[in-house]
Amino acid sequence: AQLVESGGDLVQPGGSLRLSCLASGFTFSNYALHWVRQTPGKGLQYVSAISIYGNNTYYADSVKGRFSISRDNSKNTLYLQMSSLRPEDTAVYYCVMSTLWGQGTRVTVSS
């Protein structure tokens, strides 16, 4: 089982970015999926989650209204659409399935 994130980049405040997470080695459509971010200062923060069929989602208060999680079970891919990005969104973003973590993708929000 493996999770591979992509899409991290340097973006200006107010900008947008879409992260992707490609899964392999397990039945993707059987699992809820999560995004967790990590910063040296704030540690690990649970960002968002999506149910098996995508009909239920969760967002941390700090990203509600700005981030949108989605999944494409036919492509074994999880997404995180991030908009109105702020400097405090700077972090390494991990895709997580149960207790399996991807390698992370770095998002830097700075002018």
Place this chain on the structure above:
Amino acid sequence: EIVLTQTPLHLSVTPGQPASMSCRSSQTLLQSDGKTYLYWFLQRPGQSPQLLIYEVSSRFSGVPDRFSGSGSDTDFTLTISRVEAEDVGFYFCMQTSHYRTFGQGTALEIK
């Protein structure tokens, strides 16, 4: 939100000596199904987190038996019976009894 408080934040241990770290929850993690969804992870430098212990005390496949987890309700402990050089890294607890939250982590270094 369930808050997990880890102590200590830093540990410096001589190889061959034991080490232990605590994770305390602001609410009981015992669920109505009788299970307690408390996990321990190790994040080695430059790597993604790897599962060590699940449901308080079950060692994940391939994890050396020098690692053990214990505790109940709100108080949990990860113990390394004899620290080795490869154990250096960032240890954190995670609960999934109510959404997901994380401890601040314990940085283990070798003396």
